[in-house]
Structures are given as C-alpha cells and as structure tokens.
Amino acid sequence: MMAKTAIYPGSFDPMTSGHVDLIQRAVQIFDRVIVAVLRNTHKDPLFPIEDRIAMIKAVTKNIKKVEVEAFDGLVIEFAKQKQVNVLIRGIRMISDFEYEFQMALTNRRLAPGIETVFLMPSEQYSFLSSTLIKEAAALGADVSSFVPKVVEKKLKERLGR
Numbered sequence: 001m002m003a004k005t006a007i008y009p010g011s012f013d014p015m016t017s018g019h020v021d022l023i024q025r026a027v028q029i030f031d032r033v034i035v036a037v038l039r040n041t042h043k044d045p046l047f048p049i050e051d052r053i054a055m056i057k058a059v060t061k062n063i064k065k066v067e068v069e070a071f072d073g074l075v076i077e078f079a080k081q082k083q084v085n086v087l088i089r090g091i092r093m094i095s096d097f098e099y100e101f102q103m104a105l106t107n108r109r110l111a112p113g114i115e116t117v118f119l120m121p122s123e124q125y126s127f128l129s130s131t132l133i134k135e136a137a138a139l140g141a142d143v144s145s146f147v148p149k150v151v152e153k154k155l156k157e158r159l160g161r
Contacts, residue, residue: 018125
C-alpha cells in the first residue's frame with residue numbers, strides 16, 4: 001500500500017493550539033503531514049519565517065509523521081513539487097466555510113488532481129485565530145491557554161511583555 005501524504009498550509013503567525021489540534025488529527029488519517037509555512041510577501045507577519053518554522057518544529061517534535069517546510073506562491077504548485085495530492089484546511093466556524101470552499105474549488109480548477117480535506121478542531125479551539133491571538137497578546141492578555149508554551153514565550157519576547 002502506498003503511503004499517503006497531506007499538506008497543511010498556512011502562515012502560522014503564530015501557531016495556535018488549534019493548529020496543533022488539526023495536526024494531531026491529520027496524523028491519525030495520513031501517513032505523513034507536511035506543515036507548509038507560507039512565506040507571504042503581501043502580509044507583514046509578526047514573526048519572520050525562520051521563527052515560525054522553529055516554533056512549529058519545537059511544538060511538533062514529538063508528533064511522528066510531521067515535517068515542516070516553507071513555501072512561496074500557490075500551495076498547489078508546492079503540492080505538485082512535493083508530489084502530494086491532498087491539502088488539509090481547518091474549518092473553525094461557519095464563517096470560515098465560504099472562503100475555504102471558494103479556495104478549494106479554485107484549487108480544484110487549477111489542479112484537478114489535488115483534493116482538499118476539511119478538518120474541524122476540538123470545540124475549545126473553534127474560535128482561535130492567529131490574528132486574535134496577536135491582538136490579545138499585544139494588549140497584554142494572557143494567551144497561555146491558546147498557544148503552546150514555546151509560542152507564548154516568543155510572543156512575550158517579540159511584543160516586549
């Protein structure tokens with residue numbers, strides 16, 4: 001039987017406990033999961049790509065079957081390069097669905113052989129977003145219950161808290 005690999009793409013700026021939850025769910029389904037960190041030149045990320053990758057590697061070091069890589073451009077091009085035909089996307093709330101559905105259909109039109117699998121996080125993470133975490137942390141909120149310890153530490157360092 002052929003090993004099945006999936007790509008979980010995102011900016012992960014920063015990684016949240018919801019992201020970790022989805023990775024843990026994905027490795028139960030797939031033989032290998034590539035966490036693909038977008039090097040997005042159109043956004044101004046809080047953390048440089050190297051820091052985001054280092055945090056994800058630290059958080060996932062004990063989760064077998066996970067690899068972390070950076071990518072530029074379209075995720076479907078990265079998937080073709082890696083010879084992977086499954087993308088994982090998280091759906092937290094119904095508000096995510098419309099955008100994710102449009103993206104999945106666009107990707108399908110651009111690359112018919114690549115499928116998108118939607119995963120839902122645990123209920124306790126269904127409201128988390130990296131944007132929300134950054135805003136709360138910048139205003140001095142305790143975000144320790146929303147992010148892994150290594151991410152909490154890096155947020156405090158980066159924001160001078």
